[in-house]
Amino acid sequence: MVLRAAGRQSLVDTVVAQLRDQLADGEWKVGERIPTEHALAEQLEVGRNTVREAVRVLVHAGMLRSRQGEGTFVVSASDAGEVMRSVQRAGVRDVLELRIALETEAARLAAARRQPADIARMREALETLGTHVDGEQRPRAGQYELFAEQDTAFHVALVESAHNVALSATYRWLSGSVRDALLTSLRETRRPSLRDEQTLPLAPRDHAAVLEAIEAGDPERAERAMRAVLEEPRRVVDELLDGGPAA
Known part of the structure; x- marks a missing residue:
């Protein structure tokens, strides 16, 4: 050519x-x-x-x-830079599917490699996250950005607990897109057709199960718990984008 x-x-x-x-x-x-x-x-x-x-x-x-x-x-x-720019331009569902792949593996590794400081950092982020939800574990109205910031901080802390330099660098770069995708999900679930307990994305009590599994040093349980945390918002996003309940 x-x-x-x-x-x-x-x-x-x-x-x-x-x-x-x-x-x-x-x-x-x-x-x-x-x-x-x-x-x-x-x-x-x-x-x-x-x-x-x-x-x-x-x-x-x-x-x-x-x-x-x-x-x-x-x-x-x-070009690695162009690849990363393509990720930044990706849609909410693409970013969420990438998160599931990265974070389930990160949770598994974190359960095997976590240090006391890692546990303390995740617990602090989770406690702060809990201040931005109501009694039903729903993000408080008007606090979506604060919720998204602290949720992202928890997930960054979790990934870094895996002590994998490449994984941490990739996720830190992705974290801005993660936060934006979460905000989109939170704002969209204000639609009347989606306001019910089954469509609540990312409740702190679900995160606690991940932290417990990591602290217990159980890689398989940590991976399952992390997948469960992200599977519900994946279903919500599928419903929003496909116009009906996900299969």
């Missing part, structure tokens, strides 16, 4: 985008050397400095790697 000639506006960005597309399309395989700066400059009809800057961007993104005296080689066909 021949590279298209770049336009004259935002040349570096244009070249970065074209090279990224070529990598995603498999123009050069992982481990393969890409053409020289001179060859790319001729194909794209831009200067070598522009190509050099574009390659640097992709090296920084982790897609390319330069080896002195050998050339530039493909490391990955996907």
Whole structure:
């Protein structure tokens, strides 16, 4: 596939985008050397400095790697930054399904690896969360944002109790989307057709079961409890998006 000639506006960005597309399309395989700066400059009809800057961007993104005296080689066909931006643009249901995958594993690992400080941090977050619910464990009207902030703090603390650097970094990055998705769910459940106990998402008493299982050092019970916490909001979201009760 021949590279298209770049336009004259935002040349570096244009070249970065074209090279990224070529990598995603498999123009050069992982481990393969890409053409020289001179060859790319001729194909794209831009200067070598522009190509050099574009390659640097992709090296920084982790897609390319330069080896002195050998050339530039493909490391990955996907841009991790673009992947993360795609997650940020994902819908509520997609984010929730990703949460279920991450948090059930995090709960299992936390039960095996938790430290006293982890338990204390989760308990504190859970106690604060409880101040934002009424006697029926429903988030208080007008306190949805506070509830969402503290709920997210509990889940971040839980994930970090797994003591897995990659998992913690991923979840911390995702936490903003987690909070926004929760707020959407809370606001939507104000609809008359959804106001009942069965559609209440994320009650603190459900979180307590997760904390108890983690503190007891029971990975299987912790994983089940975490799945139960997130399964109810998943059902609510399915109902909201599909226009009827989830199967």
